[in-house]
Amino acid sequence: MKSTSNLGTLSVNRHTSTYSSHLKGKVMPKLDRRIIRTRGLLRDALMALVLEKGYEAVTVQDITERANLGRATFYLHYKDKEELLVSSLESVFDELVKTLDPPVVAGKLNDGPVFAVFNHAQENSDLYRVLLSGEGSAKIYRRIQDYIAKEAVNRFFPALPKERLFPDDLLANYLAGALLSLTAWWLENGMPYPAEQMTQSFRQLTFLGLGNAMGIDPSNIPIPTEDE
Amino acid sequence: MKSTSNLGTLSVNRHTSTYSSHLKGKVMPKLDRRIIRTRGLLRDALMALVLEKGYEAVTVQDITERANLGRATFYLHYKDKEELLVSSLESVFDELVKTLDPPVVAGKLNDGPVFAVFNHAQENSDLYRVLLSGEGSAKIYRRIQDYIAKEAVNRFFPALPKERLFPDDLLANYLAGALLSLTAWWLENGMPYPAEQMTQSFRQLTFLGLGNAMGIDPSNIPIPTEDE
DNA sequence: CATTTAATAGACATCGTGTCTAACAATTTC
DNA sequence: GAAATTGTTAGACACGATGTCTATTAAATG
Numbered sequence: 001m002k003s004t005s006n007l008g009t010l011s012v013n014r015h016t017s018t019y020s021s022h023l024k025g026k027v028m029p030k031l032d033r034r035i036i037r038t039r040g041l042l043r044d045a046l047m048a049l050v051l052e053k054g055y056e057a058v059t060v061q062d063i064t065e066r067a068n069l070g071r072a073t074f075y076l077h078y079k080d081k082e083e084l085l086v087s088s089l090e091s092v093f094d095e096l097v098k099t100l101d102p103p104v105v106a107g108k109l110n111d112g113p114v115f116a117v118f119n120h121a122q123e124n125s126d127l128y129r130v131l132l133s134g135e136g137s138a139k140i141y142r143r144i145q146d147y148i149a150k151e152a153v154n155r156f157f158p159a160l161p162k163e164r165l166f167p168d169d170l171l172a173n174y175l176a177g178a179l180l181s182l183t184a185w186w187l188e189n190g191m192p193y194p195a196e197q198m199t200q201s202f203r204q205l206t207f208l209g210l211g212n213a214m215g216i217d218p219s220n221i222p223i224p225t226e227d228e
Numbered sequence: 229m230k231s232t233s234n235l236g237t238l239s240v241n242r243h244t245s246t247y248s249s250h251l252k253g254k255v256m257p258k259l260d261r262r263i264i265r266t267r268g269l270l271r272d273a274l275m276a277l278v279l280e281k282g283y284e285a286v287t288v289q290d291i292t293e294r295a296n297l298g299r300a301t302f303y304l305h306y307k308d309k310e311e312l313l314v315s316s317l318e319s320v321f322d323e324l325v326k327t328l329d330p331p332v333v334a335g336k337l338n339d340g341p342v343f344a345v346f347n348h349a350q351e352n353s354d355l356y357r358v359l360l361s362g363e364g365s366a367k368i369y370r371r372i373q374d375y376i377a378k379e380a381v382n383r384f385f386p387a388l389p390k391e392r393l394f395p396d397d398l399l400a401n402y403l404a405g406a407l408l409s410l411t412a413w414w415l416e417n418g419m420p421y422p423a424e425q426m427t428q429s430f431r432q433l434t435f436l437g438l439g440n441a442m443g444i445d446p447s448n449i450p451i452p453t454e455d456e
Numbered sequence: 457c458a459t460t461t462a463a464t465a466g467a468c469a470t471c472g473t474g475t476c477t478a479a480c481a482a483t484t485t486c
Numbered sequence: 487g488a489a490a491t492t493g494t495t496a497g498a499c500a501c502g503a504t505g506t507c508t509a510t511t512a513a514a515t516g
Contacts (some may be wrong), residue, residue, distance in 0.1 A: 139362030173413040209437030217272020
C-alpha cells in the first residue's frame, strides 16, 4: 500500500518530484541545494500568510515578499499559489500518515485512523481551521475529503465483510464527509471536547447510528421499506 | 418558524431587501421595475456562466456583458460576484424550502426533508454539481452546509427525544456534512441511483449505522468503552 | 407632465498576474 | 580550484480585472 499523500491529480512540480520523505532512495535525482531552500521558504511563507489572512487573500506577491525571494522565482517552481498549497499540504499529510502506519502503538490500543485524524487536526488546528472554513481554497476542502475517502477505502474496508449494501466509494465518501464536517465543527468551536471523545462520538454515530445514540427504538425509525 | 433562506450573515443588498418571495407583503418598499429587471438579468447571467466556466472563472465583466448591462450597473446592486451568488442562491433555496413545508403531500407518505434535498439536487443538478465540486466558491460549500444544518435543527430535532448524548449543533453538523457529501458524490457520479434510494441509504446509514447496514454483529464493533 | 431614480459610456488609478531578458551568484563537476 | 552548469534576480512589459466617479441619457413614478 503506497501511502504517499497524493492530493489528487495535479502535477505538482514541473522540475523534479517532491523532496517528500518516504519516496526515499529511489531515483530522486538530487536537487540543487538552492531549490530545496527556495521551496522551503515558499512553503513556510505561504503557511504563515494563510494563517494570517486566509488562503484567498494571499497573493504570489505576498508569498515571495515574505520569503525574501524574487517574484519571478516563484514561477520557476510553481504555477499557482494553489499548486504551492497542494505541495505544501503533502508535508502536513505525510505527518498524519506516519502516525497511521503502525497498527499497534507499544501496548496501547490502536485508536485507529479516526483518532489520528482528530489528533492531527488538533496539532495543526490553526492551519486546518483556516483550510476547512470558508477562508480556505475552493478546491482544498473537497480534495482533503477525497484524500480521506481514499485512505478510508484502503485502511478500513479490508477489515469489513465483503458483502456490502453500498458501493465502496459511496460509503467512503459518506464517512469522509461526516468525519470532515465533524472535525471542522470541532475546530471552529474551539475544540470543546478532547480528541478521544470526538473519536468515540464519531464511531458511535457512524457504526451504531443516530437512533442508537439517542436511545430510539429502531421500530420507531422512519425508514419506509416499501418495496425496494 | 421563519423559513427564509438566509444563507449566513452577509448583508445581501444594500438598497432594499430581496424580492425573495414569502417576505410577502410586509414593508417591502416597492422596487423600481428597472431594478427588478436588472437584478434578474444579473442573476440569470451568473447562473449561466457558472455552469459554463465554473464559479471562480466568472468575472464581473463576464456577467454584465452576458446580461447586456453596463459594468458600473453591477456595482450599483452588489459588492461582489459572491454577493450576487448568495443572493441568487436564495431563490434556489426558496424553491427547496417550499417543497419542505407541507408535512404530508396529498395522501402520499411524506418522504421528509432528506428526500426533498436529493430531489431538489437532481432538479438543479448542473448548478449543484458546479457549486459542490472544486469549481464552486470557497465559502459556498460551507454555507450550504450551515444552511442545511440549521434547517435540520429546526425541522428534525423537535421530533427527537429531548435527552441527547451530543450537542445539537454537533449532530446537525454531522448530518449536514454526511448528507452534503453523499449528495456531491451522487451528482458527480452521474446520479447512478434514484433519489428515493439515496434517501433510504442515507437514512439507513445515519439512523441504523454502518454496522447494521453491513450486518456486522454489534459486539464486533471496535468502540472502546474504557471508562467514559 | 414634472420629478425622481436607474442605467450608461467611458475614463481612471490600482493591483495582481505571468512572461521575459540580461545580468549575477551559487553549486556542482571534474 | 577552475570551468561549466544551473538557480536567482531586478526590472520591465502587456494584460486583464477591479472599483470608483462623472456627466449624460433614459425610464418609471405619481
